[in-house]
Amino acid sequence: MQLPRTPSFDLTGKRALVTGASRGIGLAGAMALAEHGAHVVMAARDERAIETAAEAVRAAGFSAEAMSMDVCDLPVMTDKVTASGPFDILFNNAGTNRPTPYVDVSPENFSSITDLNLKAAFFVAQTVAKNLIAAEKPGSIIHTSSQMGHVGGIDRSVYCGTKFGIEGVTKASAIELAKYQIRVNTICPTFIRTPMTQSTFDNPDRRKWLEDKIKLGRVGEVEDIMGAVVFLASDASALVTGTSILVDGGWTAD
Numbered sequence: 001m002q003l004p005r006t007p008s009f010d011l012t013g014k015r016a017l018v019t020g021a022s023r024g025i026g027l028a029g030a031m032a033l034a035e036h037g038a039h040v041v042m043a044a045r046d047e048r049a050i051e052t053a054a055e056a057v058r059a060a061g062f063s064a065e066a067m068s069m070d071v072c073d074l075p076v077m078t079d080k081v082t083a084s085g086p087f088d089i090l091f092n093n094a095g096t097n098r099p100t101p102y103v104d105v106s107p108e109n110f111s112s113i114t115d116l117n118l119k120a121a122f123f124v125a126q127t128v129a130k131n132l133i134a135a136e137k138p139g140s141i142i143h144t145s146s147q148m149g150h151v152g153g154i155d156r157s158v159y160c161g162t163k164f165g166i167e168g169v170t171k172a173s174a175i176e177l178a179k180y181q182i183r184v185n186t187i188c189p190t191f192i193r194t195p196m197t198q199s200t201f202d203n204p205d206r207r208k209w210l211e212d213k214i215k216l217g218r219v220g221e222v223e224d225i226m227g228a229v230v231f232l233a234s235d236a237s238a239l240v241t242g243t244s245i246l247v248d249g250g251w252t253a254d
């Protein structure tokens with residue numbers, strides 16, 4: 001009897017680009033990909049921090065290099081990503097938040113978040129896709145979205161706008177890129193303990209809000225994201241495109 005076999009989660013021979021890889025979710029995603037065999041190019045602005053992170057991944061026995069860049073500097077980003085590519089896998093993760101009441105959002109606040117979370121994310125993925133198409137290679141693009149790409153959140157009108165936006169970009173680009181066998185998906189975490197969320201965890205009201213909302217009764221750790229990254233990067237998800245994996249502890253279940 002011919003038994004079905006689980007498609008491989010192995011990423012040996014693949015090149016992966018991870019943006020925002022010096023800490024938090026990006027560093028965890030880079031490790032997840034490296035642990036499964038990929039060569040990982042780790043990008044962030046702070047040169048020393050990204051060199052230190054890449055060196056730590058190498059010291060753990062995996063294959064990684066640092067790329068210092070500001071993804072919002074689109075001409076520089078395009079040149080660097082193209083020169084280092086093509087990348088079979090993109091974990092498009094660099095992002096930020098400045099939680100602000102809706103009525104207090106300024107144009108400067110709006111631009112600082114949208115320029116990174118939506119505009120730069122769009123063009124990093126477009127650059128990776130163009131390079132894959134030119135090389136006639138398949139690929140997997142994984143955006144770090146958020147549960148806030150599916151529901152609203154207090155003080156997060158701009159952030160939610162960017163994450164709902166990237167969900168739309170994912171669906172539309174997945175339709176256009178499918179003919180090239182390039183898949184596009186998002187990972188949507190709940191609150192994960194990282195430097196970005198420290199101010200929310202430090203606020204007792206906000207902390208109670210999120211603990212009440214996460215059905216599994218705890219906030220997330222970066223390790224909670226790693227399995228989803230490997231799944232979406234690998235052949236195990238070969239027929240998955242244009243969709244989201246919510247890693248939200250049940251936040252959006254009701």
Ligand SMILES: NC(=O)c1ccc[n+]([C@@H]2O[C@H](COP(=O)([O-])OP(=O)(O)OC[C@H]3O[C@@H](n4cnc5c(N)ncnc54)[C@H](OP(=O)(O)O)[C@@H]3O)[C@@H](O)[C@H]2O)c1
Nearest residue numbers: 020021022024025044045046070071095146191192194196
């Ligand atoms: N933490 C959460 O609870 C949570 C939940 C849902 C979604 N997310 C999303 O997950 C992603 C990562 O969040 P995180 O919590 O891990 O953030 P983080 O700890 O603040 O890390 C952000 C990373 O992005 C890099 N970065 C920031 N601006 C950049 C730029 N212009 N160009 C290149 N790299 C840049 C940072 O390094 P440099 O400063 O050196 O550039 C750092 O490596 C974001 O997209 C965020 O929206 C987070």
